[in-house]
Amino acid sequence: MDILPILSTLRRHKLTAGLLIMEIALTCAIVCNAVFLIGQRLHRMDMPSGVVEHQLLQIQVADVVKPVNPYARVQEDMALLRQVPGVQSVAFSNQVPFGGSSSNAGVLLDPNQPQRTLNGTTYFGENLVSTMGVRLVAGRDLRPDDFVDVDVALKGLQTGDSKSLPHVTLITRTMAERLWPGQNPLGHMLYLTPIVGLRVVGVMDSLVRPNAYDASTAQYTMVIPLRMSADKGMSYVIRTRAQDRAPVLAAAVAALKKADPQRIITTQRTFDDVRDHFFRDDRAMAGILVGVVSALLVVTALGIVGLASFWVAQRRRTIGVRRALGATRGNILHYFQTENFLLATIGIVLGMVLAYGINLFLMQHYELPRLPAIYFPVGAVALWLIGQVAVLGPALRAAAVPPVVATRSV
């Protein structure tokens, strides 16, 4: 390629070429970082829950008048819900994955250690694992004889009677690996307070916390065999076929309302809605970033079109002379394409340095990881492409300049 003549031409247009390089560099820097941020958000929104989300429904009920027997109320409701056509399984839980509000406990490996080893979330309720479709990778599920009524357990806590407390728990693979690295967790003991000791009887593949704000602790989850009573904040979790969700949800709500018209259904939604709601800020931010990146690329492309058109118009005569001296249309086209490629490359190199700087700044002020190297070629390719597309129009116009222009005075 004839790079030297291009460089010598550019040297005569230092200012405009410099501006174009600067624009490309700034765009490249911002695009690299913005695409990185978008990737982060999308990755977060993709966080696995460990449950069969597309088959699950959540209904939350608040009783206006406290039921006489809140345990019987739950059993009645569950029986009622099981009769709704399309319902495969029903569970009653204190919390749901990505639900936001959560019950958490400090976990101790030794009942007398002063500081907790980690903070895990605690799911309580019957049928949870089977209804939510959580996969067990070792051990067994909780059995009905493991379960203890929550009031009995609370009384046991107050009187220090460990017999009336639950004795077993399920934990996730991630949590087991954190507590006992490299060991078989089955049979190990963990403690929530010095008197609440739980033996691990099963290991779940994955079950996410309701408050999964930090990916590193999102899987610190226990399922504890406590039978819950009807109380606000508790949820019925219903499993059904994915295509039946809407009618089943409506029918289930109607059945619950019919059983007691006085109570308030505070939440009724599919688990897709639960996830949507939990990650709504991330989605909104990702949307804004995508919008800004597109607008940036369009503005930069239009800037290149404008400057390239100006250059073509300015050099019409020179192009005519070159054509008259034997340059083909292709030569002229390539000239402008190469020129743009050169400018873009310089801009991209500067842009990379700038992108790295911006990333350093963001890392210092916000909890962001280092920009992975993979984003640099992404930004480079994007800007090379944009540059080539933008310059094509003006370059074709240049190639169309007839040789006869050379013989005319301007």
Next chain:
Amino acid sequence: MLVYYLDLAVRSLKRNRVLTTLMVLALALGIGASITTLTVLRLLSGDPLPQKSARLFYPQLDPSPKDSAITSKGRLPATMGYVDAMNLLHAHRATRQAVMALTRAKIMPPQAHAHPFFSDGVMTTADFFSMFDAGFQYGSGWTAADDESGAQVVVIAGFLNDKLFDGADSVGRMVRLNDHDFRVVGVLKPWAPQPRFYTLGLGGDHYGDGDAVFLPLKAARALKMGPQDTECYQAVDDFSHLESAPCQWLGLWVELDDASAVAAYRRFLDGYVREQVALGRFQRTDTSLLDLMGWLRDQHVVPDDVRLQVYLAFGFLLICVVNTVGLLLAKCLRRSQEIGVRRALGATRREIFVQFMVEASIVGLAGGVLGLAFAELGLFGIRHQPAQYAHLAHLDLAMFALTFLVALVASLVAGLLPAWRACLLAPAPQLKAM
């Protein structure tokens, strides 16, 4: 002369419609994005009680044991336990003081067949209303004596009064809350400071209409109404006796009139904590007394995302300005001959410079007008976002003015270089080339 320049500028801009449109559009996009994000930032970092915020302070202390892992991040707990909050409240060392916690109250409307509903409520003490400048439409707040006796009285927000009593003077009437009757003693005028600074750390929404009911803390707790957020530094078995549990769930606000009062209160607070250490109740002596705006900063009221968006928007604007510089420069270089003729006919460099700056500022003003439209569009988009503050995002007069300022400055900066180049052109070579 200016009129002549304006005429020249308009002619020149008209000659290159596509280029002009590009410049205006790019500038407008940049300005629109910047103004949108700035409006949100200003909304979020605003002062909720401008007339009073400098006199309101939030004391903090740390009752957790030294080996507790919970406060190891070096931050004091956001809330206080009942015993300490009451000790500080009853010490009456500030002009006014109130403790508070948020709760959810189930309200049963008086109308027959009406369904009950849940509303946000505040459990607090008598000084709340006078300290936070919450005005009354009817009636007044309750007294310190009502606090002590646990009287079942309630102050309701205007919007709840409209809903329950059709906006009539409801003082003396009963409201059924969590299945108990509370006597209305006051109805508030619309009062919703944004952000709702007093909910920070208490587990409530930071923006929005505000709370519907305000109850005396003691009376509400007697009926087992619980706080929205409880932090415990030791294992707790029984959450129904929060008053004696090792848990923090109350916020204390104090009103202090001047710097000497603040210093005195700080000494009092430190003295109190040292006394508790001597008694063996506390192990840590750290305290804090932030003013309202300091407390908002401490609690990160402005989300990181919003700041990132502002940076992003100004980065975008910068690129748009560079873009405009490039295009204006290209235009001006194409007009070298015209400039040569004008200079030969006697125009000074200054006049050429002014002419090009006028052209640039016309681009800027057009960009500003269009940018305003983009900003309105952007804010419309923001209002449809899920954030709590979304519906508050509106362009006010100051931001309206700022839009044009930003537009003008951006375009003048963009015009500087081309205009400078234009006025430096030597006329002779240009004329020769003709």
